[in-house]
Amino acid sequence: MLGKNAKLFFLCSLCALVVAIVLATWGLPKIIDRQVHKNIQIENSSTMFEKWRVLPIPLSFKVYLFNVTNPEEVNAGGKPAVQETGPYVYKEYREKRILGYGANDTIKYMLKKTFHFDQEASGDLRETDELTVINYSYMAAVITIQSLMPAALPLVNRALAQFFVNLTDPFSRVQVKDLLFDGIFLNCAGDESALSLVCGKIKVDKPVAMRPSEDGKGFYFSMFSHLNRTESGPYEMVRGTEDVRDLGHIVSYDGMSDMRVWRDPYCGQINGSDGSIFPPIDESNVPQKLYTFEPEICRSMYVSLVGKRDIFNVSSYYYEIDESALASKSANPNNKCFCRRNWSANHDGCLLMGVLNIEPCKGAPAIVSLPHFYLASEELLEYVNGISPSREKHNSYVYIETKTGAVLKGVQRLQFNIELRQIEGVPQLEGVRTGLFPFLWIEEGAELSDDLISEVKLAQSMIGYAGALRWVILCCAVLLCAASGVCVYRSGAWPKHNSISFVMRNTFDVNKS
Numbered sequence: 001m002l003g004k005n006a007k008l009f010f011l012c013s014l015c016a017l018v019v020a021i022v023l024a025t026w027g028l029p030k031i032i033d034r035q036v037h038k039n040i041q042i043e044n045s046s047t048m049f050e051k052w053r054v055l056p057i058p059l060s061f062k063v064y065l066f067n068v069t070n071p072e073e074v075n076a077g078g079k080p081a082v083q084e085t086g087p088y089v090y091k092e093y094r095e096k097r098i099l100g101y102g103a104n105d106t107i108k109y110m111l112k113k114t115f116h117f118d119q120e121a122s123g124d125l126r127e128t129d130e131l132t133v134i135n136y137s138y139m140a141a142v143i144t145i146q147s148l149m150p151a152a153l154p155l156v157n158r159a160l161a162q163f164f165v166n167l168t169d170p171f172s173r174v175q176v177k178d179l180l181f182d183g184i185f186l187n188c189a190g191d192e193s194a195l196s197l198v199c200g201k202i203k204v205d206k207p208v209a210m211r212p213s214e215d216g217k218g219f220y221f222s223m224f225s226h227l228n229r230t231e232s233g234p235y236e237m238v239r240g241t242e243d244v245r246d247l248g249h250i251v252s253y254d255g256m257s258d259m260r261v262w263r264d265p266y267c268g269q270i271n272g273s274d275g276s277i278f279p280p281i282d283e284s285n286v287p288q289k290l291y292t293f294e295p296e297i298c299r300s301m302y303v304s305l306v307g308k309r310d311i312f313n314v315s316s317y318y319y320e321i322d323e324s325a326l327a328s329k330s331a332n333p334n335n336k337c338f339c340r341r342n343w344s345a346n347h348d349g350c351l352l353m354g355v356l357n358i359e360p361c362k363g364a365p366a367i368v369s370l371p372h373f374y375l376a377s378e379e380l381l382e383y384v385n386g387i388s389p390s391r392e393k394h395n396s397y398v399y400i401e402t403k404t405g406a407v408l409k410g411v412q413r414l415q416f417n418i419e420l421r422q423i424e425g426v427p428q429l430e431g432v433r434t435g436l437f438p439f440l441w442i443e444e445g446a447e448l449s450d451d452l453i454s455e456v457k458l459a460q461s462m463i464g465y466a467g468a469l470r471w472v473i474l475c476c477a478v479l480l481c482a483a484s485g486v487c488v489y490r491s492g493a494w495p496k497h498n499s500i501s502f503v504m505r506n507t508f509d510v511n512k513s
Contacts, residue, residue, distance in 0.1 A: 042239040062087035082386040089121035110233040127177035162190035183220025248273035261360035264337030271300035298361030320397035352377035371441040383435035415441035
C-alpha cells in the first residue's frame with residue numbers, strides 16, 4: 001500500500017514540475033503582462049483611463065522672454081542684445097472630450113488645455129511686467145507682404161503703422177500678460193486705404209493668434225490665448241486593447257492621416273503619441289526613438305535613447321532630443337522636405353542647422369528652434385548678444401517607466417524666432433541688420449506627484465514579486481519531485497535489480513534445464 005501511494009505521490013509531483021516549468025517560462029509572464037496591459041490600455045474599465053482622460057496633475061508651462069536691452073542701437077544698425085526674462089510660470093490643465101470609437105481599435109477625442117498664472121512659482125516676476133521684445137506679428141506681416149506683393153509693401157506698411165499702435169520701430173513695448181494671453185490691441189479704424197484690406201484679410205483667414213475686439217474696431221494679438229479659448233483636434237488614437245505595442249499611437253489629426261502642408265510623405269507623417277501615454281517597453285527590443293506629434297508645428301518630433309536610468313528609485317529608460325531632429329539636410333537628408341525654395345537664397349532653400357520654418361503650418365514666417373539655439377548653427381549665435389545654449393537648461397527629455405510606459409518625468413522645450421529684415425523704403429526697418437531674432441521660448445514639463453510615484457513603485461514591486469514567484473514555484477516543484485523520488489526508492493515500489501545476481505540466476509536456470 002505504501003509503495004502504491006509513493007508511486008502516486010511521485011507521479012503527481014512530476015506533473016506539478018511540468019506545470020511549474022510551463023508557468024515559470026511562459027504562463028506567469030503572460031499572465032503578468034496581460035494584467036499590466038489591461039490596466040494601461042485606453043478602456044473605461046482600465047486603471048489608466050481616467051488619468052489619461054483628465055490629467056491628474058497640472059503640467060508646468062514656463063515662458064522665457066527675450067527682453068531687448070538696446071533697441072536704439074539695433075535701429076541704427078548695431079548688434080542686438082537681449083536679456084532672458086523668466087520663467088513666467090503657468091499651471092496647464094488638460095482634459096480630453098471623448099467623441100467616440102472608431103475602426104482598428106481607435107478612440108477619437110478633442111483636447112482642451114487651460115492655463116492659470118502661478119504667481120508663487122513665478123517668484124518676483126509679475127504678468128504686469130513691461131518688456132521690449134521683437135514685434136513678432138509686425139515682422140511676420142511685413143515679410144509675408146514682401147514675399148507676395150513687394151511693390152505694395154510701402155503702401156501696406158503705412159496702413160500697418162496705424163494697425164500697430166505707436167509703431168516706430170520693429171519692437172513692441174508690452175506687458176507680459178497682454179503678449180501671452182490677454183492680447184495686444186491692433187487697430188482697424190484708420191484713414192489709410194490699405195488698412196481695410198489688412199483687416200479684411202484677417203477676418204477671412206481667422207488666424208488663431210488673432211481674436212476680434214468686442215467693438216469690432218480691431219483685433220487682439222496674443223501668443224497663447226487661443227489655447228485657452230479652443231479645443232485642438234480631433235485626435236484619433238490607438239487604444240491598445242488589441243495590440244499594446246500600438247498604445248497611444250496617433251493615426252490622424254483633424255481628419256488627416258498626414259500633414260499635407262509639407263507636401264512630402266516623410267515630413268508629413270504623423271508618428272507617435274500626444275505625449276500623454278506610451279506603450280510599455282519591451283526589454284528585448286527597446287525603441288531607439290520615441291515620437292510625439294506636435295500640432296502646433298504640424299509635425300512629429302522625437303527623442304533618442306540614451307540609456308537605462310533610475311529616477312525616484314524607479315527603473316526607467318531615458319531619452320533626449322539630439323541634433324538630427326532639427327538638422328539641416330546636409331546632416332540629415334531626410335529633413336530636405338522641410339525646406340522651401342523661396343525661403344533662403346543662401347542655403348538652397350533650407351535653413352541653417354537647428355531651425356524649422358513653420359510658415360506652412362501657421363501661415364506666418366515663424367521659425368522654431370531649441371532654446372538659445374541649442375544644437376543649432378554657430379552662425380545664429382553670432383547675430384545677437386545674450387544667447388548661451390546649454391544642454392542641461394535647453395534640451396528636451398523624458399523618463400519612461402519600463403513596465404507600464406508611464407512618463408515619470410519629461411520636459412519639452414521650444415523657441416519661437418522671427419527674422420528681423422532690413423528693407424529699403426520701410427522706415428522702421430531701413431537701418432537694422434538682417435538676422436534671426438529670438439522672441440521667446442517655452443518649457444512644458446511634467447513630473448509625477450509623490451502619490452503617483454508611490455503607485456508606480458508599488459506596481460513595479462508587485463510585478464517583481466510576481467516574477468519571483470514563478471521561480472519559487474519551480475524550486476518547490478523540483479524539491480517536491482526529488483522528495484517523492486526518494487520515497488519511491490525507499491518504499492521498494494519499483495524492484496531494485498543487482499546485475500550480478502540477475503546474470504547468475506539466469507545461467508543457473510539454463511543449466512538446470
